[in-house]
Amino acid sequence: xxxxxxxxxxxxxxxxxxxxxxxxxxxxxxxxxxxxxxxxxxxxxxxxxxxxxxxxxxxxxxxxxxxxxxxxxxxxxxxxxxxxxxxxxxxxxxxxxxxxxxxxxxxxxxxxxxxxxxxxxxxxxxxxxxxxxxxxxxxxxxxxxxxxxxxxxxxxxxxxxxxxxxxxxxxxxxxxxxxxxxxxxxxxxxxxxxxxxxxxxxxxxxxxxxxxxxxxxxxxxxxxxxxxxxxxxxxxxxxxxxxxxxxxxxxxxxxxxxxxxxxxxxxxxxxxxxxxxxxxxxxxxxxxxxxxxxxxxxxxxxxxxxxxxxxxxxxxxxxxxxxxxxxxxxxxxxxxxxxxxxxxxxxxxxxxxxxxxxxxxxxxxxxxxxxxxxxxxxxxxxxxxxxxxxxxxxxxxxxxxxxxxxxxxxxx
Amino acid sequence: xxxxxxxxxxxxxxxxxxxxxxxxxxxxxxxxxxxxxxxxxxxxxxxxxxxxxxxxxxxxxxxxxxxxxxxxxxxxxxxxxxxxxxxxxxxxxxxxxxxxxxxxxxxxxxxxxxxxxxxxxxxxxxxxxxxxxxxxxxxxxxxxxxxxxxxxxxxxxxxxxxxxxxxxxxxxxxxxxxxxxxxxxxxxxxx
Numbered sequence: 001x002x003x004x005x006x007x008x009x010x011x012x013x014x015x016x017x018x019x020x021x022x023x024x025x026x027x028x029x030x031x032x033x034x035x036x037x038x039x040x041x042x043x044x045x046x047x048x049x050x051x052x053x054x055x056x057x058x059x060x061x062x063x064x065x066x067x068x069x070x071x072x073x074x075x076x077x078x079x080x081x082x083x084x085x086x087x088x089x090x091x092x093x094x095x096x097x098x099x100x101x102x103x104x105x106x107x108x109x110x111x112x113x114x115x116x117x118x119x120x121x122x123x124x125x126x127x128x129x130x131x132x133x134x135x136x137x138x139x140x141x142x143x144x145x146x147x148x149x150x151x152x153x154x155x156x157x158x159x160x161x162x163x164x165x166x167x168x169x170x171x172x173x174x175x176x177x178x179x180x181x182x183x184x185x186x187x188x189x190x191x192x193x194x195x196x197x198x199x200x201x202x203x204x205x206x207x208x209x210x211x212x213x214x215x216x217x218x219x220x221x222x223x224x225x226x227x228x229x230x231x232x233x234x235x236x237x238x239x240x241x242x243x244x245x246x247x248x249x250x251x252x253x254x255x256x257x258x259x260x261x262x263x264x265x266x267x268x269x270x271x272x273x274x275x276x277x278x279x280x281x282x283x284x285x286x287x288x289x290x291x292x293x294x295x296x297x298x299x300x301x302x303x304x305x306x307x308x309x310x311x312x313x314x315x316x317x318x319x320x321x322x323x324x325x326x327x328x329x330x331x332x333x334x335x336x337x338x339x340x341x342x343x344x345x346x347x348x349x350x351x352x353x354x355x356x357x358x359x360x361x362x363x364x365x366x367x368x369x370x371x372x373x374x375x376x377x378x379x380x381x382x383x384x385x386x387x388x389x390x391x392x393x394x395x396x397x398x399x400x401x402x403x404x405x406x407x408x409x410x411x412x
Numbered sequence: 413x414x415x416x417x418x419x420x421x422x423x424x425x426x427x428x429x430x431x432x433x434x435x436x437x438x439x440x441x442x443x444x445x446x447x448x449x450x451x452x453x454x455x456x457x458x459x460x461x462x463x464x465x466x467x468x469x470x471x472x473x474x475x476x477x478x479x480x481x482x483x484x485x486x487x488x489x490x491x492x493x494x495x496x497x498x499x500x501x502x503x504x505x506x507x508x509x510x511x512x513x514x515x516x517x518x519x520x521x522x523x524x525x526x527x528x529x530x531x532x533x534x535x536x537x538x539x540x541x542x543x544x545x546x547x548x549x550x551x552x553x554x555x556x557x558x559x560x561x562x563x564x565x566x567x568x569x570x571x572x573x574x575x576x577x578x579x580x581x582x583x584x585x586x587x588x589x590x591x592x593x594x595x596x597x598x599x600x601x602x603x
Contacts, residue, residue, distance in 0.1 A: 268512025278601030
């Protein structure tokens with residue numbers, strides 16, 4: 001609780017600083033007065049986060065602390081770019097669909113709730129989760145970084161989302177046959193925008209108004225957000241307000257700049273439009289920062305893939321020999337899947353890792369494999385200014401020392 | 413309203429089957445409210461890569477410099493450099509930065525593959541304290557100023573709805589795939 005309180009104080013201080021900047025500039029500030037507190041639907045404080053810059057706020061999911069596959073809504077990760085959490089009056093909020101459609105339409109919340117609904121369990125994961133930058137305990141922007149697993153892989157969460165299939169809404173509007181993409185815009189101050197191909201939109205995307213049985217929380221996009229199952233986080237536009245049907249990708253600021261990365265294997269060109277997450281897993285307990293007890297240990301963690309269901313999870317305790325872990329149901333498509341592995345620690349050095357295989361047969365790569373693919377030399381990860389990487393799904397090694405301490409061995 | 417019957421009747425004949433088709437294809441005709449063109453124009457500010465939605469307007473880098481100092485400098489620093497957020501300049505007047513973009517150069521408009529992206533974002537989302545408050549001429553001016561500081565256009569080039577989409581971006585070939593498609597080319601998941 002203490003650390004939560006101090007995080008909250010820091011958050012408020014920084015928010016106040018931001019408001020101060022705006023006021024000091026003599027701008028016409030819609031910004032709140034310095035004393036205003038961010039309002040949360042259920043009065044939950046922002047948890048365990050970091051404000052990296054004026055326009056970038058992150059809360060990390062405490063993966064090490066929770067069980068099962070559902071992330072409690074208040075600790076679902078948050079990536080807020082370019083704005084504070086907007087306070088939207090749900091009664092006044094409208095979702096519009098226009099552009100290349102026969103019948104441009106506006107939907108109220110009552111309209112959306114009147115339409116056929118679905119509830120599905122899906123992970124949402126930031127494209128930058130597990131990146132070499134957030135692995136770094138020396139990251140000057142956040143002294144908490146590096147430990148525990150929360151700050152390394154905690155920009156991934158999993159919820160039961162409820163809402164209206166996007167295909168239902170698009171059918172109502174009547175999409176032109178020449179149309180091929182959508183561009184979505186949020187109702188936040190920064191007008192967070194993202195492009196989505198029509199094929200995916202008609203497949204399994206939905207406009208969600210519920211999360212784990214309750215209305216979306218403000219930091220999760222209240223009153224509505226897009227859910228794009230299995231794809232990189234930024235597609236899941238929060239505070240969803242406008243959908244424009246178009247015939248080409250719109251390459252908005254967010255996706256051109258924030259959601260692309262220059263890669264040596266591409267001659268320094270930037271890879272963008274990654275879309276789908278590959279197979280991924282991480283041992284959440286025991287993990288870095290914890291103390292390993294002698295004797296029986298249940299190793300447990302989460303596995304997921306943007307391609308579908310997890311079909312197999314393997315665990316190694318010596319860094320070499322892989323053994324199949326137990327998959328604990330339910331197993332949903334494009335969702336966190338809990339795995340367990342019974343083990344006994346004998347007091348010797350160990351290297352704990354997990355490896356996910358999904359239903360398409362795709363296997364989670366090691367850092368060495370990814371580095372080779374991306375044209376990055378393994379030594380480069382050890383430089384103080386590490387290469388940037390997104391779309392990171394490398395196997396996570398946790399090193400157990402003889403004294404039982406556990407550390408992050410990904411780049412060690 | 414003063415349509416003659418000669419015109420109106422054939423129009424009705426043509427429109428009727430379309431209307432019937434449209435009505436039939438709606439599964440939930442009682443849900444949602446039709447949007448008129450005026451309503452759409454009031455909120456549709458999204459500008460695509462070809463710039464066809466750009467509003468009429470014009471601006472120069474000199475005009476942009478003044479607006480930048482008043483509205484943008486507080487966060488982005490003098491001339492878009494060394495501010496508290498988003499360093500906006502890579503390269504210099506006459507010398508565009510051509511990459512590769514591994515660091516802070518990625519933060520500014522030199523990185524964008526299309527000239528319309530900066531216009532669209534500034535127009536919809538800037539300044540952060542009062543997004544949407546800039547007039548089209550101001551946005552054209554700011555883009556002219558930033559592109560001049562980044563060495564993308566000349567100091568006296570006028571940016572308007574016709575010239576802006578034709579600006580040659582130094583990093584226009586810097587993205588893979590060059591033209592995103594769906595479904596994407598079959599690549600391994602790490603790619």
